[in-house]
Amino acid sequence: MRLILTALLLAAALPASAQIYKYTDADGKTVFTNQPPTDVDAKPVELPPTNTVGPQAPVVAPSESDTGSQASNTYAILALSNLPDDEALRQNNGTFTVNVVVQPALSPAHQLQLVLDGQPYGAPTSSTSIGLDNLDRGDHTLAVQVLQGSRVIQASAPVSFTLQRISTHSPQRPKVQPRMGG
Incomplete structure (x- = not known):
């Protein structure tokens, strides 16, 4: 049972890391896909790394014992x-x-x-x-x-x-x- 669950989770994670391809169709429109057709010259698209934001440090209000400066x-x-x-x-x-x-x-x-x-x-x-x-x-x-x-x-x-x-x-x-x- 655990093996099946692990395989399903792994399969669900694969599309998130799939390669994206770009090509121009017969009408001259640009198409993006994760499965390029075999009869078209599709080029892989290089995506920039995703933005990440780390945890922010909490703002601490000064206490009454702070100095005058x-x-x-x-x-x-x-x-x-x-x-x-x-x-x-x-x-x-x-x-x-x-x-x-x-x-x-x-x-x-x-x-x-x-x-x-x-x-x-x-x-x-x-x-x-x-x-x-x-x-x-x-x-x-x-x-x-x-x-x-x-x-x-x-x-x-x-x-x-x-x-x-x-x-x-x-x-x-x-x-x-x-x-x-x-």
Whole structure:
């Protein structure tokens, strides 16, 4: 019984290592096959070796006992998104949300702190979606810091943006006339 099973497994493995041949048929089409016809000049096809990928080493998050120089390079990517690049941000109430891109994921021992115009804004959070409320119109800079306790271990590059808000005294604001009921 084992001999039959071994022979069947060996027979099943043979087609996987079969030679492939290439020839041109009577209509001028290229044909690939593992059994070339006898009346045609079929040439063997040399296949490149298959690609293989070895096991990947796991990424180890730094522990809290890491030194300051190691901790400063904790995140490969730390950046703000959801801000316009070349145009003004139009939010009439000055309220909007920014996203923080952090890779690898934020460690449970770390928090994010927004820095608006060089000053910390709001409370530190572990959320990567952070809201800003009632911001004044004009030019601003925004950055994000990674905190471990009260210590800054990494900071993003500052992003400059302009916030536009329509003033209630703006001449462009349409005048609304009350309707007279009748």
